[in-house]
Amino acid sequence: xxxxxxQWTQKPEMPAGLYVDPRIYTDPEIFAEEKAKIxxxxxxxxxxxxxxxxxxxxxxxxxxxxxxxxxxxGEDDKIRAFQNICPHRGNRLIYxxxxxxxxxxxxxxxxxxxxxxxxxSFDSKGNCVDITRRKAGYQDRLxxxxxxxxxxxxxxxxxxxxxxxMDDAAMDLAAHLAGALDDLAPMLAEPMEVFHYHRAVxxxxxxxxxxxxxxxxxxxxxxxxxxTGMLKKEYWDxxxxxxxHGHAKLTGMTLKYDAYEGQEQRTLAWPGMAPAGWELVxxxxxxxxxxxxxxxxxxxxxxxxxxxxxxxxxxxxxxxDTPAERAIxxxxxxxxxxxxxxxxxxxxxxxxxxxxxxxxSTEAPYVLHGRLEDGKIHDEMGMRHFLEEWSRRMGRxxxxxLNRGLGLAAE
Amino acid sequence: MSVMTDxxxxxxxxxxxxxxxxxxxxxxxxxxxxxxxxxxWCAPEFDYRxxxxxxxxxxxxxxxxxxxxxxxxxxxxxxxxxxxxxxIVRHWALQLISPVPDENAVEVVSSLQVYRTAVDGxxxxxxxxxxxxxxxxxxxxxxLITSREVRLETRMLGTGYHIPF
Numbered sequence: 417x418x419x420x421x422x423q424w425t426q427k428p429e430m431p432a433g434l435y436v437d438p439r440i441y442t443d444p445e446i447f448a449e450e451k452a453k454i455x456x457x458x459x460x461x462x463x464x465x466x467x468x469x470x471x472x473x474x475x476x477x478x479x480x481x482x483x484x485x486x487x488x489x490g491e492d493d494k495i496r497a498f499q500n501i502c503p504h505r506g507n508r509l510i511y512x513x514x515x516x517x518x519x520x521x522x523x524x525x526x527x528x529x530x531x532x533x534x535x536x537s538f539d540s541k542g543n544c545v546d547i548t549r550r551k552a553g554y555q556d557r558l559x560x561x562x563x564x565x566x567x568x569x570x571x572x573x574x575x576x577x578x579x580x581x582m583d584d585a586a587m588d589l590a591a592h593l594a595g596a597l598d599d600l601a602p603m604l605a606e607p608m609e610v611f612h613y614h615r616a617v618x619x620x621x622x623x624x625x626x627x628x629x630x631x632x633x634x635x636x637x638x639x640x641x642x643x644t645g646m647l648k649k650e651y652w653d654x655x656x657x658x659x660x661h662g663h664a665k666l667t668g669m670t671l672k673y674d675a676y677e678g679q680e681q682r683t684l685a686w687p688g689m690a691p692a693g694w695e696l697v698x699x700x701x702x703x704x705x706x707x708x709x710x711x712x713x714x715x716x717x718x719x720x721x722x723x724x725x726x727x728x729x730x731x732x733x734x735x736x737d738t739p740a741e742r743a744i745x746x747x748x749x750x751x752x753x754x755x756x757x758x759x760x761x762x763x764x765x766x767x768x769x770x771x772x773x774x775x776x777s778t779e780a781p782y783v784l785h786g787r788l789e790d791g792k793i794h795d796e797m798g799m800r801h802f803l804e805e806w807s808r809r810m811g812r813x814x815x816x817x818l819n820r821g822l823g824l825a826a827e
Numbered sequence: 828m829s830v831m832t833d834x835x836x837x838x839x840x841x842x843x844x845x846x847x848x849x850x851x852x853x854x855x856x857x858x859x860x861x862x863x864x865x866x867x868w869c870a871p872e873f874d875y876r877x878x879x880x881x882x883x884x885x886x887x888x889x890x891x892x893x894x895x896x897x898x899x900x901x902x903x904x905x906x907x908x909x910x911x912x913x914x915i916v917r918h919w920a921l922q923l924i925s926p927v928p929d930e931n932a933v934e935v936v937s938s939l940q941v942y943r944t945a946v947d948g949x950x951x952x953x954x955x956x957x958x959x960x961x962x963x964x965x966x967x968x969x970x971l972i973t974s975r976e977v978r979l980e981t982r983m984l985g986t987g988y989h990i991p992f
Contacts, residue, residue, distance in 0.1 A: 467884055475883075513883050613884045614982055639907040678900025747892050754987075756877060756891040761987030762909050768986050
């Protein structure tokens with residue numbers, strides 16, 4: 417039976433934790449608060465160490481808190497992160513998305529970051545090493561030691577990823593992860609290399625994408641997933657495991673790729689996994705480790721607004737791969753997860769459709785997160801666990817974030 | 828400066844016409860989503876790749892790679908997939924035809940622009956730019972594509988697309 421306007425706004429007959437108010441996806445005030453309370457306080461992955469493979473290589477990172485960062489491998493081989501901003505007049509220091517400061521630049525000497533604006537220079541540890549005509553302009557009022565770059569906390573690990581945190585007082589990375597990646601340790605032990613990078617832009621909220629990665633009820637959307645996964649008994653045995661700080665893991669399975677026309681069963685393995693194995697961990701607030709042997713996909717979200725999202729997709733192989741092995745990993749990765757793959761575009765279409773439909777948050781009074789299946793694969797506990805952490809950090813209930821009661825009925 | 832004979836001019840004209848006919852029909856089949864007809868213009872040894880360079884990771888990337896059988900399966904299963912149904916049109920311009928010495932083959936470079944037109948309202952947007960690098964078998968003035976590399980400059984493709992360019 418269809419419903420009229422009043423009925424449409426009725427609260428569902430289930431506890432508050434099993435549905436959310438869609439304003440958490442659309443409200444500009446909530447989004448501004450998320451930047452301060454979540455993204456500026458949490459460990460985010462900026463890039464992989466293979467993207468700064470050589471000393472003096474750099475990689476720019478658009479931090480979801482609204483900061484431009486530089487990840488730079490120093491002459492001492494240590495990877496550091498800095499804000500990409502000159503302490504003099506606030507100019508952007510590095511303009512290219514990736515490169516090396518090894519050679520000289522039009523404005524400065526080799527092995528230096530030199531601001532193109534007034535040629536202030538910095539070494540790979542963030543020390544200011546030259547203020548042009550310092551004595552003439554500043555006399556003794558300002559010295560190089562007063563104007564180093566802003567260094568951001570940085571750790572490299574869990575598969576060689578470069579993690580950054582804007583909060584100098586935040587807990588360390590291992591404490592933040594709370595063991596969520598421990599079971600993947602055998603799969604992350606060998607040096608890896610990024611072979612694929614692309615971004616998708618979605619008119620939706622970053623939590624919608626994380627929701628999509630955190631529930632598998634939507635496998636009905638994917639022909640590929642239905643025939644390679646859902647038709648196997650072990651698919652239904654997969655379980656969610658929740659970890660502190662909003663992270664969740666889905667236990668693994670072996671997929672039947674040759675059930676999809678034109679695909680062969682995977683023969684090349686991934687360390688610590690069987691061929692065609694699949695492991696997945698979702699990390700708060702927007703990172704997903706997704707290993708379908710023989711390839712590894714990493715998702716990182718960069719929200720640009722409450723309803724506009726960049727998602728970065730990386731594909732990784734092993735550094736020791738032979739050319740033939742690498743070719744297999746690339747082919748298998750892109751057959752499902754590339755921009756022309758048989759799976760990823762469908763997930764993005766679902767999230768995009770949700771973002772479009774909920775753009776006006778009065779359109780729907782709630783979004784259900786209420787499937788309870790003993791923590792099995794179609795349970796929605798991954799999303800609920802994420803939102804518990806979200807509510808804790810935000811000091812708001814995801815079911816009633818503005819303390820106004822539910823949706824239209826309360827207004 | 829060499830002077831081309833009428834015969835050579837005529838042969839060159841026929842060859843270019845054969846190449847244009849194949850490129851037109853191959854594109855038309857994909858544009859109109861009568862995709863299996865695309866393979867009518869491909870040789871049995873057909874090999875297809877979509878590639879791009881990523882400045883972010885400073886590497887060449889392969890985004891899709893199929894042989895003829897793989898392309899057949901990919902196109903045959905399209906109807907089973909939920910997908911973005913915004914129609915696209917491939918605009919190509921022939922740029923260079925280079926004969927392959929001692930073979931009935933040519934290498935052909937075409938610039939490529941892909942436009943998408945919204946079903947609701949008909950607004951057209953540029954979706955992607957790149958180039959086709961084709962190798963064609965041109966025996967008997969009939970051109971068949973033996974390999975195609977779609978080299979994309981555009982790397983932001985929204986949610987992605989199920990039908991190859």
